[in-house]
Amino acid sequence: MARPRQSLLTRERIVEAAATLVDAEGLEALSTRRLATELGVRGPSLYHHFPTKNEILDAVADAVVARVDVSAFVTHDWHDALRLWARSYHAVLCAHPHIVPVLAHGPGRRPATLAMADTVYGALIDAGWPPARATHIGALMRYLVHGSALGSFARGFDEDPAVYAERYPHLRHAHLLAEHQHSVDEGAFALGLDTVLTGLDRLYRSLPGRKAASLPKGTRP
Structure with a gap:
């Protein structure tokens, strides 16, 4: 045969x-x-x-980024689009945390990564953000998402209560954080995202000739 x-x-x-x-x-x-x-x-x-192996890693990183949903920049205002994009970006990277250090080096020539950056930057410019501020916002969001996906804050503490009992009294419950990893880590990301977007909305409203973004009822500062 x-x-x-x-x-x-x-x-x-x-x-x-x-x-x-x-x-x-x-x-x-x-x-x-x-x-x-x-x-x-x-x-x-x-x-x-x-x-080279680095080119393989670049391709893997780009394949991961290609899973991030950027469609909100077509259907939503800049504020809501940033929120939806950041959540999708965060979820994708948390599912593939080992590739984050490769992404941290920047987009290089990766097609999907450059396309995502182009979409975000273009939407911010179209919304009236000055080019320099649009660049800052893109970088800021990247720092927030990448940093939150690099590792778990909750799992960074030892699970032995004796480590903290006498020397670090304010951390006496730190050994319990690992049990609540999801709520701690996801809650921190959500708080950071809310804080950033609230600040950006204030800044946007201070721009000459700009109107506030359309925010969901009750979320405007």
């Missing part, structure tokens, strides 16, 4: 396998040798599609 043909190696297969490996074991686990083994091919086969 003829031997079954090996499935075609494509950029998509390589990126999918690399993403699975990074999600499961972190950036350190990814090497071209390990990836080739996972795909059942020889190492040189990968170089036909990606000359």
Whole structure:
């Protein structure tokens, strides 16, 4: 009988396998040798599609960003669009936290990442934000989302109460934070996002000739 043909190696297969490996074991686990083994091919086969490991990581990072929903910038005002986009961005990165350090280096030439930046910046400019402020807002939102996805604040404390009992009396309940990871971490992100948007709305209303964004009833400061 003829031997079954090996499935075609494509950029998509390589990126999918690399993403699975990074999600499961972190950036350190990814090497071209390990990836080739996972795909059942020889190492040189990968170089036909990606000359370097960094290019594979860039492709993985861009594939993650491509999952972020930016459609709100077409259907909502700038304020609500920023909120919906930030929540989607945050959820996507929290599902793939190991790739965040790669994203932190900036968009580079990644198509999906550049398209997202273009959409956000363009919507802010269209809403009347000055170019410099639109740039600041894009950077600020990125800092908030990336920082919140890098790690868990709640899980950063030791679970032994004896660590805090005598020397750090104000942290006497810190050992319980891990039990409430979701509410602590998600609550912190939500508070940060609300605070940022409230401040931005005030700033927007102070711009010459600008009107306040349409905010949901009861949310305007």
